[in-house]
Amino acid sequence: MPRQSKDYYAILGVPRDASQEDIKKAYKKLIKQWHPDLHPENKKEAEEKFKEIQEAYEVLSDPQKKAMYDRFGYVGETEFAQQSSGSPFEDVFRDFESFFGRDVFDIFFGERGTEERQQTRRRSGEDISITVEIDFTESLVGKQIPVEYDRYEKCDHCDGQGIEPGSGYQTCPRCHGTGVIREERRSVFGVFVSTKTCGTCGGTGKVVKEKCHVCGGTGRVKKRIRTTVNIPAGISDGTRLRIDGAGNAGYGGGPYGDLYIVVHVKPDKRFRRQDDDIYVDVSIDYIQAILGATIKIDLPTGGSTMLRIPPGTQPGSIFRLKGEGAPSVRTGKRGDLYVTVNVKIPDSVSSEEARLLKELAKIRGTNI
Ligand SMILES: [Zn+2]
Numbered sequence: 156m157p158r159q160s161k162d163y164y165a166i167l168g169v170p171r172d173a174s175q176e177d178i179k180k181a182y183k184k185l186i187k188q189w190h191p192d193l194h195p196e197n198k199k200e201a202e203e204k205f206k207e208i209q210e211a212y213e214v215l216s217d218p219q220k221k222a223m224y225d226r227f228g229y230v231g232e233t234e235f236a237q238q239s240s241g242s243p244f245e246d247v248f249r250d251f252e253s254f255f256g257r258d259v260f261d262i263f264f265g266e267r268g269t270e271e272r273q274q275t276r277r278r279s280g281e282d283i284s285i286t287v288e289i290d291f292t293e294s295l296v297g298k299q300i301p302v303e304y305d306r307y308e309k310c311d312h313c314d315g316q317g318i319e320p321g322s323g324y325q326t327c328p329r330c331h332g333t334g335v336i337r338e339e340r341r342s343v344f345g346v347f348v349s350t351k352t353c354g355t356c357g358g359t360g361k362v363v364k365e366k367c368h369v370c371g372g373t374g375r376v377k378k379r380i381r382t383t384v385n386i387p388a389g390i391s392d393g394t395r396l397r398i399d400g401a402g403n404a405g406y407g408g409g410p411y412g413d414l415y416i417v418v419h420v421k422p423d424k425r426f427r428r429q430d431d432d433i434y435v436d437v438s439i440d441y442i443q444a445i446l447g448a449t450i451k452i453d454l455p456t457g458g459s460t461m462l463r464i465p466p467g468t469q470p471g472s473i474f475r476l477k478g479e480g481a482p483s484v485r486t487g488k489r490g491d492l493y494v495t496v497n498v499k500i501p502d503s504v505s506s507e508e509a510r511l512l513k514e515l516a517k518i519r520g521t522n523i
């Protein structure tokens with residue numbers, strides 16, 4: 156999936172070496188300047204801009220995401236951000252809540268805060284979790300993998316409201332608009348009267364005249380999603396990637412849930428990973444151990460390199476190949492490759508070899 160990567164630094168108007176303080180300052184200034192309510196004449200554009208500023212800040216203010224962005228030019232987790240439908244304004248709210256806490260409403264929405272906040276309480280959609288499997292080598296170099304999953308999307312026909320457009324509400328036939336049900340129970344002691352909330356209308360006294368005929372009143376329709384996910388280089392087994400807003404649609408037009416991608420890295424037959432270092436065992440001949448040799452070492456990312464084994468190498472010796480380990484997802488800095496050298500003792504030797512070894516034993520005064 157080709158992607159236009161955005162220049163988050165340019166969006167916030169800060170140099171690439173800007174401090175967190177400067178980034179925050181630039182963000183605060185811009186977000187006030189571009190608040191959609193201040194641009195009624197070109198609200199759409201302001202909303203876009205607002206969202207972009209916010210996206211840039213979300214990445215640059217988070218050391219991990221920033222490091223990933225600086226290295227790869229994008230952040231895996233925000234890849235689907237564009238996909239969430241619903242008005243961009245809703246997304247803005249949800250994102251604010253998740254990374255700022257509640258204070259932000261007081262700063263930007265003043266008096267109207269309460270009203271807006273209630274809207275965000277419309278139930279949000281469920282998160283979805285899927286598992287993908289990649290090879291060990293792929294986990295070191297990164298991979299774009301196709302994924303397929305089902306999710307609920309907002310029903311376009313009723314705009315997520317579950318009501319057939321134009322049908323409106325009618326008085327609840329069960330409670331006749333009172334929202335409560337009266338129950339009378341007669342016994343020898345007299346008549347007992349109790350009231351409870353009407354289950355048909357949930358106490359509102361109103362019911363939908365006609366449910367949306369597309370989604371059956373749920374406001375959501377199931378859809379098969381086929382897309383591509385970027386697995387960043389250096390990812391380790393069991394890592395969870397979060398993709399904002401790629402989960403199920405919310406209820407009543409509420410915000411989308413998130414998609415979690417659990418990455419399973421298939422174990423390799425030869426290479427083992429620990430943190431960002433990788434370990435491998437190789438075997439050499441006893442002659443090579445005694446006399447020294449240059450041997451070929453396969454690298455975990457593919458390809459090979461030559462390793463010089465000095466004369467007199469002991470079984471179990473460990474050699475370090477600097478920077479040939481796994482890249483750190485956070486910093487991109489690579490770990491090392493540790494090569495443990497085992498010395499092969501032949502099961503059997505030819506008579507000629509045996510003769511020479513006996514000669515050697517004699518020279519060395521070795522008792523055999
Ligand atoms: Zn009712």
Ligand SMILES: [Zn+2]
Nearest residue numbers: 310313367370
């Ligand atoms: Zn519908």
